[in-house]
Amino acid sequence: MDSSSSPIDLDSNEQIINLEEIQTPRPPSTPNSSSCPLPKKRKENDPSIVWNHFTKVEDxxxxxxxxxxxxxxxxxACHSKRNETSTMQNHLPLCPKNPHKRESSDKYQKTLASEATPEEEVGESDSSMVRNLVTHKYSEEAVRSAIVEMVIIDELPFRIVEGQGFKKMVRLLEPQFKVPCRVTVVRDCMKLFASEKTKLKKLLKNEGIRIxxxxxxWTSIQNLNYMCLTTxxxxxxxxxxxxxxxxCLIPNHRGDTIGRYVESCLRDWDINKIFTVTVDNANSNDTAILYLRHFLTGNVLGGKYMHIRCCAHILNxxxxxxLKECNDAITMVRNAVRYVRSSPAILDKFKECAKKEKIDCEQRFFLDVQT
Structure with missing residues (x-):
């Protein structure tokens, strides 16, 4: 072989190799491809659950x-390659006309929350107590029920739900919740009352329960007569x-009036087994008990010992x-208390005198305590 031809051959071979490398590019290297498998694609015959609630537009x-x-x-938009079904999934729990809204919210809107113990619910929490994490889901019915219980238990006015501060607090706690008006709260309270009344009726109808x-x-300061019946x-x-x-309100405190109202209430609750009736030591209540004895049946010994007089009222x-025997002394004390309470300046002067005499007492002054 001629020595002058060898370099030409090498150059030509290198050029051929370089051209082949340019024309046929190598696939990019994927290091550790065996340890990172590609995610599995959903099968075509396994459609998303979203299509149970959505329909493709043919036009x-x-x-x-x-x-x-x-x-x-x-x-x-539901293009098979450009769009996903997540936007439609997020729409289902918020759709106002979705009849399966609760199921959708159960699937997509669960969060974690700490479970409160009964002691913590009444405000007697212990910082060292371990609290459990539970799944929490938003429910509009549960929030409305909680508002009704809050109004009843805490004896709040119905208009509290229309206050700006209450609405702001609810908006921060749960933006999805729409605060109802006070008319709706009244309606929910009546529904709760009807439900609890039905449960109590079933309980009172049990055999062997005597009430x-x-x-x-009493008469209020507005001169309205009220009656309360407790079992x-x-x-x-x-x-x-x-x-x-x-x-309820009653027109007067006559015995037959009280008896008729009690009879109407007992018929409404379907109660006829009465053990005792406790009333104040007033003459009108004697007439009411005589009226009820003719109405009630199945009483113990025919209702002979049904009438129980209130010992606290007798003691009062x-x-x-x-106290009428020492009326003069009581009148003097009452006048002294009335004078001390007549103005803030006199009250402060009285407290200074008490400090000089080293009398340690933080109690306030009351004119009369009837009970």
Missing amino acids: SPVDDAKAKCNYCGKMY SLTIDS HFLDSDWKLQKKIINF LVVNES
Whole structure:
């Protein structure tokens, strides 16, 4: 071989190799491809659950495919390659006309929350106590029920739900919740009352339960006559229960009037087994008990010992009669208290005198305590 031809051959071979490398590029290297498998694609015969609530629009173009909500008619892009179904999934729990809204929210809107113990619910929490994490889901019905219980338990006015501060607090806690008006809260309270009344009726119809009634009537400062009817009974677990079954206005405090209103209430609750009736030591209540004995049947010994007089009321009458014997001394003390309470300056001067005499007392002054 000639020495002059060898370099030409090498150069030509190198040029051929370089051209082949340019014309046929190598695939990019994927290091550790065996340890990082590609995600599995969903099978074509396994469609998303979203399509149970959405329908593809047939008239839409292929490049701009649309899907329509079966409930509210809202349109979403649903191109098979460019769009995903997550936007439609997020729409289902918020759709106002979705009848399966609760199921959708159960699937997509669960969060973690700490479970409060009964002690913490009443404000007696312990910082060292371990609290459990539970799944929490938003429910509009549960929030409305909690508002009704708050109004009833805390004896709040219905207009509290229309206050700006309450609405702001609810908006920060749960933006999805729409605060109801006070008319809706009243309606929810009546629904809760009807539900609890039905449960209590079933409980009182149990065989073997005898009820003791307490009747209390009084006149308010607006000169309105009220009557409260309370039941006391032992449940199946031998626990004493106390339930108010009636709180109403009455025209007067006559015995037959009280008897008729009590009879109407007992008929409404379907109660006919009465053990005792506790009332104040007033003459009108004697007439009311005589009226109820003719109405009630199945009483113990024919209702002979049904009438129970309130011992606290009797004691109060005794004390008031005895106080009349020292009326002059009580009048002097009452006048002194009235003078001290007449102005803030006199009250401050009285407290200074008490400090000089080293009398340590933080109690306030009251003119009369009837009970």
